[in-house]
Amino acid sequence: MHGLWSSTIHPIREFLIQMNSMVVLRSLKVQPDYSFETAPLFDIVIIPGGYGADHIEIENPVVINWIQARSSQTEILASVCTGSFLLAKAGLLDNRKATTHWMDIKILQIKFPKVHVLSNVKYVDEGSIITSAGISAGIQMSLHIVRRLLSEEIVTNRKITS
Template sequence: MRTVPDMHTVALAVAGGQSLLELAVAFDVFGIDRSALADPWYDFAVCAPAGARVGGWFQVSTPYGLDRLVTADTVIVPWSHDVEQPPPADLVDAVRAAHEAGARIASICTGAFVLAAAGLLDGRRATTHWMHAELLARRHPRVRVDPDVLYVDDGDVLTSAGKAAGLDLCLHLVRCDHGSAVANALARRLVVPPHREGGQAQFIQAPVPSRVDGGLGALLSWAVERLDEPLTVSDLARAARVSERTLTRQFRAATGTTPLRWLLTQRVHRAQELLETTDHSVEQVAARTGLGTAATLRRHFHRTLGVPPDAYRRAFHARSRAAA
């Protein structure tokens, strides 16, 4: 593998049918001359087969075909436009050849399907957009898919979640190559947060299941209305009129988790809502979600979402209040 100081040639792999936004993210970070921040900056090349189109209408005009990927130091692979179909064989072959030649490979969103098809993710931890994580894991069982993070850095192979997480990953690459000062300066120019850790959660919504067996649906609704109370498994079992063992079995079958884990997840989600939409203190949010103390809230919130409550509020509170 090439050393980090040598990583200055970045190739963007375009197969056609992809999103303009992801291509623009990579170009904005690597394709614009930023030599005022670090000299030399990156040499950037768009690589695509003849006649490739993106965004449904934009025809790619570039002198570089996919064979150019093999000479790059870093290859960016945007989303695969149709994950239900295998990615283009020529793209998969070109990405595999680039990696074998020593390139660092990074995917954005469902570009992870291309990396997986090339065998680059076998035995590795990887991520993709949470909507497609289950499909990736099912299709490529040797990949350790983590649907709950923004991006995964596994050295010479990196994967990221949705489009915004692709920008986080690109800034992470700049930070790896040029240090935090350069990455932070670039983030200021792009008017984005300077650093979001890859382990930060994708902030997906997890509502109460709309269809569950038996009377469990009514129980879940009953519990959600009482999250400020110190509910226990015994309380849930009593409300459902079943034994604790039966309740646990039904819960796992319907929700994939245990009653206590489900309760904790719902409390954290309620805390998210309160942090976004109210001015309650962290202590008040802890009390209103049944987590008791601010310390308990902070511990579970950080463990679940990867960020502390205060940081979450700074990121989402003003926007949520403005929308309201």
């Protein structure tokens, strides 16, 4: 690669990890790249939120155990929106600051009293764990991660040459 990426920086690639493929929006099929059993180690793991996170997967021990196991094998474990509920359920937010979607702040505080829940912030960086509020805040968190790992120049440069 050329441009802003040096030869020592690996390109960013994303992978989907879940238990099975699934159909969403009537006919859109989502096919995971890996299952929980076959996923390799990653530098960054981002846990998505939404209804499935705080109402369904929070009760799934396979998901919670995978998150717990990966927390010690990953440089950054991040969550978007109510994905923070899964990190809290795994015990990873105990005695840490965290945030979630504004509509779920009180619920996170009540369900997980050991978490120092912050409101009116886009994201909270606690070192190896970063939580963000809603979806747009997740984009800001992602830019923060790029800035933290690479540079401000990459985040603010709108034209990447090849």
